[in-house]
Amino acid sequence: MLGAAGEVGRSGFLVGCNGTNLLLDYGIMFGRRGDPPKYPVHVKPRDVDSIIITHAHLDHSGNVPSMYISGNVDTYATAPTLELSKLLIEDMLKIKSNVHIFDLPEVNSMMRSSIKIGFKEKVKRGDATFELRESGHVIGGGTVLVESEGRKLFYTGDIHVRGSRMLREADLDVGEIDMLITESTYSQTNQMPRQESEGNLIEFANEVMDRKGTLFIPSFSVERSQEVACVLRNANFGHKIIMDGMALKVNDIMLRHPEYLRDSKVFSDAINRSVSIRSHYERERALGEPCVVISPAGMLVGGNAIFYLQKLAMDARNGIALVSYQGEGTPGKKLLETGKIVSRGKEMSVAAEVKQFQFSGHSDRTELFEMIKSIKGDPEVLTVHGDRESCSKFAEEITEATGFKAHAAQESEVVTV
Ligand SMILES: [Zn+2]
Missing domain, CATH: 3.60.15.10 (Ribonuclease Z/Hydroxyacylglutathione hydrolase-like)
Known part of the structure; x- marks a missing residue:
């Protein structure tokens, strides 16, 4: 050992x-x-x-x-x-x-x-x-x-x-x-049954879209990001889904190994229909309409999460769905427990609706x-x-x-x- x-x-x-x-x-x-x-x-x-x-x-x-x-x-x-x-x-x-x-x-x-x-x-x-x-x-x-x-x-x-x-x-x-x-x-x-978690996430995504908001889903780049994209695709979610950060490289690796997936068709469909963000310009432009943003980091530590938080956290129409485990001392845990984030050195209360979902x-x-x-x-x-x-x-x-x-x-x- x-x-x-x-x-x-x-x-x-x-x-x-x-x-x-x-x-x-x-x-x-x-x-x-x-x-x-x-x-x-x-x-x-x-x-x-x-x-x-x-x-x-x-x-x-x-x-x-x-x-x-x-x-x-x-x-x-x-x-x-x-x-x-x-x-x-x-x-x-x-x-x-x-x-x-x-x-x-x-x-x-x-x-x-x-x-x-x-x-x-x-x-x-x-x-x-x-x-x-x-x-x-x-x-x-x-x-x-x-x-x-x-x-x-x-x-x-x-x-x-x-x-x-x-x-x-x-x-x-x-x-x-x-x-x-x-x-x-x-x-x-025990975890909430997966189907229930999926249902709750889809419901939340639709609520946010109905009020013309953007839903930010910070997730781990391996697996969780793709899983969330598949869940939304499978539910025929009608709005734009944006994927960003290292999740894109993971997508490429996964697309190369379809034999390791349960249903490679659902997966490739979900990924091919999502919008990949490859530059800061595209990132700025992508948020122009109600959409879902899937981006690392899952616990809001670094990555493009900072950018999206700054853009989205202060508008009550928006939502933040935490779908990853939130470790002690991480910004994600802090957001869950206090409703606050630290942005540009200042502590701020988040106006967007924050919810957690179990996708272990x-x-x-x-x-x-x-x-x-x-x-x-x-x-x-x-x-x-x-x-x-x-x-x-x-x-x-x-x-x-x-x-x-x-x-x-x-x-x-x-x-x-
Ligand atoms: Zn593991």
Whole structure:
């Protein structure tokens, strides 16, 4: 256990298979309010045979380039995961390159040493065989199955059991397993059913359009932006939809990999009908009529969010729909809790109507238990990727519900099966 023990971030698990060592994820955890980022426990590149990245989010992929500072390791992931990881890591370095221990040359080495694999494609390295299975969390995102010496490990990465409008449900047909490492992010909460969230968002969008306003939807550029565009498209939303920022690059990557989507037709339709903003001039011009603006950043930290907030926040006809998780201390959280933003150094009350909608890419409590109950065999369970309390409580509840031996993983802990 190298990270994500009692916390959400810096995932990393080193799996020893009779001399073959696999590193599952190697992510980063961003510090709060300017604190430096945290990394998983260090491992030497020469002690790792292969790295497997479950999905592109930086808390799972962000520290992989550090393995190329003094070494060279094969990195396996799906094509969309590799392309999106590169995009996100480069963007992370652009924002603050001096705080990280690696830079662009290491990202390039990572890409040169990367090997694309599809779901259910078995790879054999030494005494270990591994494969990715669909996780329903983000495009190209997978869970990992590792087999060695007749023992089987299943690592969920981040999992959305039921998938979404864009992604198929998670593939849980993994047979009997001996060890399960499961995420615990929302193990203690249930989310509003997706259809209800979608309905509420569409209703809000129509209300804002009826009063001739503009609806600003700050969203994460991977997945959430596209999901929202698909939801509106699917509801035959009649007004202009503008997409801006890094979401556009993500759109291009996703359009190149339609086989990873639940319904590529709905997706390409939604993207092709939306208006892409490629310059400041276009951005200024686009707001001339009632429309929906989808742009990063999801928590209103940087990006073009600042521009749109300044343009839209002070008019009561407009709306702001928060569809992403809002971390403590972020401008998005502040807006939700106080109705205020800081603009040009001044704190101001927002006149636009602000609403929050649940569009999580993770399984909620009900779905996590659905997954746990579908597991065959009598695995030992480790709970990770949740706050300390969620991980401990989830482990206790798993034992109660299934009889499986379960505990919250500790950093640097070694578990043998
Ligand atoms: Zn994730």
